[in-house]
C-alpha cells in the first residue's frame with residue numbers, strides 16, 4: 001500500500017479515493033502527472049459539483065423567483081435550498097442572513113458601500129491587519145476617500161503572526177469597524193480570530209471577517225464567533241467561481257440600504273417610491289448566478305460529509321512535509337513561519353526569480369502560484385515583492401509534496 005493510499009480523510013475513504021472524485025487531477029501536464037498546489041488561488045471541483053451544475057442546465061434551467069412554471073419552481077427550490085446549506089455550514093441563525101455575492105470581493109464591497117458609506121464620518125476609523133488581501137484593503141480605502149474615515153493597520157511580527165499588543169492598542173473609541181482576515185492567503189497564518197473578534201466587539205466596533213482562505217481549512221461558526229459579517233468565495237471550497245457569500249447579522253442587514261438596485265430586490269416599484277424586498281433578496285439585484293449557488297450547495301454537501309478531524313490531521317501532515325521538504329534547500333527562505341498555519345508555504349530562493357521557478361516547476365507538471373498573491377503590503381513587510389507559493393487542498397498527498405520539494409531542489413540547480 002502506498003503512503004498516499006494510507007492517508008484517510010473521510011470515514012472509509014482514503015485520500016487516493018478522494019482524489020478520484022476530482023477528475024481534473026488525473027491528467028498529465030508536460031508529460032508528468034499533475035501536482036496541483038495552487039489551491040489558495042482556486043480549488044478543483046469534485047464530480048458531484050460538476051454534475052450538479054450540468055444537471056441544472058440539462059433539466060431545470062429557468063430564472064428564479066419570478067416564474068410559476070415547473071422549471072422555475074425547481075430552479076428556485078434548488079437555489080434557495082443551497083442557501084439553507086450555506087446557513088447550516090456557517091451556523092447562521094437564519095437564511096435571511098445569507099446573501100449571495102460574486103465572491104469575497106463583492107461581499108466586502110457590499111458592506112463598505114451599504115453599511116460604511118451610510119454610517120461612517122470623517123475621523124472614524126477602520127482597522128485592518130497587515131496580512132490582508134487587496135480585497136480587504138482597497139474597498140476600505142475607497143470608503144475612506146468617500147467619507148473621510150481613516151484606515152489603520154495592525155502590524156505583523158517577524159514570523160507572520162499578528163502583533164497582539166499593537167492590535168489591542170489600535171482598537172479605540174473611534175474604531176467603527178475591524179475588517180480582519182481569518183487565514184492569510186500569502187503566508188498561511190491562521191489568525192486567533194475568536195479573540196480578535198471579541199476584542200474588537202469589546203471596543204464597540206463592528207467586525208467583518210474575510211474568510212476566503214479559512215472556510216476549507218478551519219471550522220467556521222458565525223454564531224459562536226459573534227462577528228457581524230463573514231465573507232467567503234465558493235471557488236476556494238470546491239465550488240464554482242462567480243459565487244460567494246456575505247453573512248451578516250440580521251438586525252444589521254435590516255438597517256442597511258440596498259447596494260445595487262434592479263429586479264428581484266424590490267416588492268413594489270413606482271416612479272415616486274420603491275419598496276424593497278425582504279432579506280436576503282434586498283441585496284440580490286438582478287438575475288443571480290443560479291448554477292453557481294447550486295454548485296456551492298453541492299460542494300458544501302460534499303465537504304461536510306468528510307471527516308473534518310481527519311482532514312485537519314491530513315492538512316497538518318502536508319504542512320509538515322512542505323516545511324520539512326523545503327527547509328535546508330540552500331538559499332531558500334520561507335516567508336511566514338507562524339506556529340498556527342494552514343498548509344500554505346510561501347518562499348523565495350536567493351538569486352532565482354520566482355517567475356522562472358514557477359515556469360520550470362510547471363514544466364515538471366507542478367502548478368504553484370508566483371507573484372504578490374494580491375497581498376503586496378504583506379510581502380513588503382518581509383522585504384520581498386513576490387514569492388513562490390505552494391498551497392494544499394484535501395486531495396494533495398505527502399508523495400506529491402515530496403515530488404514538489406525534489407523539483408524545487410532541481411529547479412534551483414538549473415537556475416543558479
Ligand code: PMP
Pocket residue numbers: 040041102103104105106133135136181183184185210212213233374
Ligand atoms: N481574501 C482572501 C484572503 C483571499 O485569499 C482572496 C482570494 N485570493 C480574496 C479575499 C478574494 O476572493 P475573490 O477573488 O474570490 O473575491
